[in-house]
Amino acid sequence: MTMSSALETPELLTWDQRSDNEILADLQTYKPVDGTSERNIWSFWDKGLTAYGSPNHYSKYFSDPECFFPAALLQKTMKGTHVGPHAADLIRLPLLYLYGGVWLDVGFLLFRDLDDLCWCALADPFNPVELAGFKMTISQALAMFWNGLIGARKGSLVIKYWHDIFLNVWNNRTSCDGINSHPLLRHLPRYEVPSSTGLPPAFVYKNFVDYLAQMFCLERLQHLRDLNRDWDGLRFFESRVLLFECVSEVYWAQHITHLDGRKQFNMLSCVRAETEPEFLEAEKFIQEILSTSSTMKLSHGLVTEQGEYLARIWDEPENEDADCRPGTFAAYLRWASVYFQQMKKLTPVQLPVYADAIITGNFLQILGESHPIAELHSMIFGHLLLVNGIQYFPHELECPSIVYLDLWPVAPSLAIVNDPDLCAQAIQRIEFSTKSLAEQVHSSSGTNIKHHTFLRSRFAPAFRHQNVVRNIPIVIEEASIFTETLRTQAGSLGGQLGNVFSLEDKVSEFVFDTLANFTVGLRLNEQTNGHSALRLAIYRQTANLLPRNLFTLKRRMNPMYYLGIWKNNQAIARILVPIIRSRSHGASNMSIGMLNHHDKRTVLDIVAKTWLSHNQTKSEEEKDAFVDSMLQNVKIFMLAGHDTTTAAICYAFELLAYHPGEPEKLRAEHGSVFGKDRENLGDIIQNSPEKLNNLPFTLAVIKECLRLLL
Structure with a gap:
């Protein structure tokens, strides 16, 4: 067969010399992701290579x-005709986000190297491209990004x-039915697929969406x-997406x-021998095909009564080997996907813009956050009511100053x-809340009743x-x-x-280590040894902090619930009580003057001394x-x-990341106060802690984070 000059045979070293059986065995061997490289190829096959029992099942790559x-x-619990494709849709983007690489639908034949197709552009630090794939042209005025091949860092x-x-669209669903009416999608224009025969499309438009x-x-994004x-x-x-025409390069x-x-x-x-x-x-x-396309996708497609897809025909039992039968053009096409390299120059294209589909709003922050109605969700119930007040009080200009919710018997009533x-x-x-808080709160962070005032007087020093x-050294x-x-x-x-x-x-490991050291002088080493x-x-x-409402009644009536509370309290007490007792004994033999400025004293040390100094008898009961x-x-x-x-x-890390100019201001302030000797910064702060009082911008960043997000 005469082949176009657009095709070249690659060097022998680029061929995979393994047999089909060796490759299949390799695909069924677990491989952890190489953290030093993003050159990954991801695919999902819901029916093959032992499916859910696969050693490379997608669940193994998500903690x-x-x-x-x-x-x-x-x-x-997913159901419907297209469960496999939609499961692949849900999996492909998280894998690319966590590990990078190229997603390929399993029905792909490649006639061009992926480096040449997209990865060289994505890996080039001087190239602004962040997303690569194909433009699926629907009509002269309509096109979409096709998701069968996605390249991303x-x-x-x-x-x-x-x-x-996409996750928001799938929320509370078990199938794709009705997604077309989702508020995020229903404002998009109709992407009507023209028929090459002049007849109406073989599918209902909403099923297509x-x-x-x-x-x-x-498209919404x-x-x-x-x-x-x-x-x-x-x-x-316009500037960060690399696209090539899907029809000519794929279909x-x-x-x-x-x-x-x-x-x-x-x-x-x-059979090729025929004339x-x-x-x-x-x-x-x-x-x-070989002279025009860089790839070929064998789609199973949207199931319709009229449509026949090549992949589905090959799936029929009588056609089990039709895609690779020796001497056929199908076998030759497979051979070409291994030994031929498409060298035709690719011309990037862009997606059209539809003015009527453009919206502006705080959608990404809302979609990226979740407010599950969980057992402790009442902690932010008032905030959500205030934010969404117009929904519940449509005839008011704003949410009323006081809202009474009679939730009995589901939960206690709220004002x-x-x-x-x-x-x-x-x-x-x-203090209307004095009685209820006095019964529930046994720490110094309670009300102004006598007991809580007493506790604060002991802990304040x-x-x-x-x-x-x-x-500070801690x-x-x-x-x-x-x-x-x-680092x-x-x-x-x-x-x-x-x-x-x-x-x-x-961060939580760092904070927990610091608190344990500062509070009771306990070195937990969470940062190095784990929890x-x-x-x-x-x-x-x-997990046992359950509100008293109807939803938690069944669990609260279970004796094992209280046994779990007791066991956890015993585990905590076994660690902390000996430390507290030893410190209280030491404090009883220590004068106030021993707590000088140069000694490190934990919260326990100070509280023990303050507490016992107010009671000279120091009885065992006290x-x-x-x-x-304590x-x-x-x-x-x-x-x-x-x-x-x-x-x-x-939150401080997140907000600083979203405002690129602010970290530079922080560095400049730290440099002016502490100097440029970063290696000895700890010694500088320890020897001159008063320098921490000269960081107004740093303090402002901390306060703003607390104001905005906590």
Whole structure:
């Protein structure tokens, strides 16, 4: 057969010399992702290579799948004709976001190297391209990004935003039916597919949208401006997306046969030794594909009564080997996908813009966050009511100052106060909540009743500026480990980036270590050794913080619930009570003068001394009361203090990332106060802690993060 000059045979070294059986065996062997490279090829086959039992099943590449997938996929409750393709849709974007690489649908034949097709452009640090693929032209005025081949780098925000929209569309669904009417998609123009025969399309339009929902989600992202996320879809797709024409580069076989799958099947089944007109037509068909296209996609497509797809015909039992039968053009096409290299110059194209589809709003932030109606969701119930007040009170200009919710018997009734002056009246001037809080809160962070006032008088000295400064070395020691961890995780400066990791996990370990050291002088080494027994026990106990309502009644009536609480309390007490007792005994033999400015003193040291100095008898009963009260407060410090501080630090990182100019201001301020000797920064702060008072911009960033997000 004469081949076009657009095809060249690559060097022998580029061929995979393994047999089919060796390749199949390799595909069924688990391979962890190489963290030093993003040259990954991802595919999903829901029916082959042992399917759910595959050693390379997608679930093995996600440590927290609940963050990426809807319940229907996780619980295997997806239904409908196209479960396999839609499962692949839900999986492809998270894999690209976490690891980078190229997604290929399994029905692909490649006639061009992926480096040449897209990866060289994506990997080039001087090329702005962040997303690569094919433009599926529907008509002269309509086109979409086709999702059968997607190239992207690890951590690409366009992939994240795309999946956020798609995940929202799939929320509370078990099938794709009705996705076309979702509020995020129904404002898009109709992407009517013209018929090459002049007849109406063989499918209902809404089924077409449901089937290609992921592609329509990217259309929404393209036509979206979100100023809070600094996202301009039109500008991004104009300059940062590499596209080639899908019809000529992927679907040329379907195009020249007018989507006639049966005709494609007959030509590819033709034996090459024949000289009949059918052979000449089939030869021309193959030549045109190989000289025109960089790839060929064998789609199963949207199921219709009229349509026949080549892939579906090949799936029929009587055609089991028709796609590779020796001597046929089908076998030759497979051979060409291995040994031929398409060298025709590719011409990038762009997607059209539809003015009527453009919307501006804070969609990405909303979609990227979740507000599940969980057991502790009432903590932000008032905030959500205030934000959505117009929905519940459509005849009011704003949400009423006081809203009474009679939720009995489902939950206790609520009076939600939305006015600052009324809040001050209810909480500061007249403490209506005194009785209920006095019964529930045993820490120093309670009301102004006598018991809570007493506790605060004992704990306040430990948090005075003098003692905080005295314990700066503790913070410096743990912060040094934390910053080194971040450097290791992020990768070398100017070199290979590290793997994606959870910043929240690293920050919480740092904060928990610092709190344990500062509060009771306990070195947990969470940052280096992982979760300690104390932290695990406290975390387990938080799962038992159930509100008293109808939804939690069944669990609260279970004796095992209270047994779990008792076991967790015992685990915490075994670790903390001996420390508290030893410190209280030491404090009883220590004079106040021993707590000088140069000694590091934990909260426990100060509170023990203050507590026992107010009671000269120091009876065993009083010491036991101190131990019990200290234990309750340490648990509160460790849980609440670690949670809020972790959130504040993470939010600070996030906000600074979204405002690129601000980190430079922080560095400039730190440089002017501490100098440029970063290696000895800890010593500088330890020797001159007063320098921390000369960071107004840093303090403003911290306060703004607290104001905005906590």
